[in-house]
């Protein structure tokens with residue numbers, strides 16, 4: 001059987017299993033030892049993920065696509081430095097759909113999507129239809145319809161899909177997962193997380209590729225990297241625009257889509273002041289950016305109710321001066337963990353009403369994956385977690401195993417954005433949360449990080 005036939009055959013068979021065991025059926029029985037991967041989007045994020053792929057012996061990066069030649073050049077330089085064969089490139093002609101040629105032309109075992117948000121759903125759908133397994137950067141789509149379309153394409157084609165949510169692999173986040181699973185916190189009651197990251201210097205620059213952070217107050221066509229596209233979302237949209245870093249770990253702790261589900265959601269947003277204030281402080285009173293009216297509230301607070309009785313609060317806070325924090329809190333009948341002060345309190349272990357330093361718990365509950373791979377993860381992006389998220393995608397594909405962060409996780413976490421926008425637009429109304437599993441949530445079992453391989 002040729003490789004293309006294998007891929008089609010197994011994907012068709014795999015489609016029947018979709019929703020329960022989402023096997024990366026692109027491979028012949030017995031799995032694969034080396035994968036041929038492609039990447040769409042070789043910007044700031046793509047280059048970090050590429051570093052993880054290039055240094056692996058079980059991956060051949062066979063094709064890259066970007067419409068920005070400077071970024072393609074930087075990506076290619078990584079291969080030169082590593083002494084590895086350069087991949088074929090697509091998109092230098094500026095064709096925004098060149099990625100389709102890449103998907104068609106190369107017999108890829110998988111593709112990483114690291115483009116602006118507005119491209120993720122279409123690119124993932126096209127890849128899945130071309131039978132190329134997808135590792136997609138956060139988010140899964142923009143509108144609610146995008147999310148249903150991505151989900152239904154996955155179910156129809158059976159092509160594996162993983163959301164590359166790296167915070168689920170943060171070392172303390174994974175240790176807390178072990179604590180949750182061992183019952184240290186008792187029964188979980190309330191959780192918090194979010195994306196609290198001063199992005200003002202990311203959202204504006206002077207368009208110089210060598211100075212992507214805070215070099216000016218341009219955005220849109222005159223900006224560079226995320227200033228080129230992300231800022232426009234702050235102009236046009238008001239909602240929880242980046243939910244997965246916060247909700248990913250909380251959803252894993254509470255087994256969302258696997259015995260639990262989100263039932264209701266509402267979102268409140270403050271006024272929008274921070275971005276305009278930043279432009280003014282940079283001397284932008286007479287600059288076109290100074291005239292822009294931003295829609296995104298400075299602090300956007302979302303509350304989710306879960307079927308099993310927990311609540312989860314998410315905060316999106318990217319337009320005001322503040323140190324970075326994802327603001328995690330995991331609280332149960334025996335105590336709680338909060339990451340902002342690296343503290344934990346467990347009744348019967350900690351002194352009454354006092355915080356304990358988290359470190360001894362971190363050491364005791366360190367996840368087997370981190371114990372095994374901390375050496376390899378050293379130097380990888382975001383304190384090592386980027387090593388793990390790529391490792392998980394590659395190993396799950398090789399092993400023909402279900403994706404540890406699967407299509408249901410992806411669309412459920414990411415759909416918080418359009419739902420939050422709808423809630424705000426309807427005067428902070430509380431909305432029903434759609435059940436993307438169509439009733440399967442109660443039967444599905446947790447799979448994330450249950451072994452020490454990936």
Ligand SMILES: NC(=O)c1ccc[n+]([C@@H]2O[C@H](COP(=O)([O-])OP(=O)(O)OC[C@H]3O[C@@H](n4cnc5c(N)ncnc54)[C@H](O)[C@@H]3O)[C@@H](O)[C@H]2O)c1
Pocket residue numbers: 040041042043044045046065066067068071091095096097098099114115116117119137138139164165166224225226228382
């Ligand atoms: N998980 C994380 O920690 C993390 C960190 C940063 C960014 N991200 C995500 O990664 C994604 C990319 O962000 P970034 O910071 O790299 O942005 P970026 O602007 O630096 O890079 C995006 C790249 O996509 C390319 N592109 C745009 N349209 C394209 C098309 N039609 N075909 C091919 N290439 C196209 C651009 O030319 C650019 O090189 C976003 O979804 C972002 O949210 C995730």
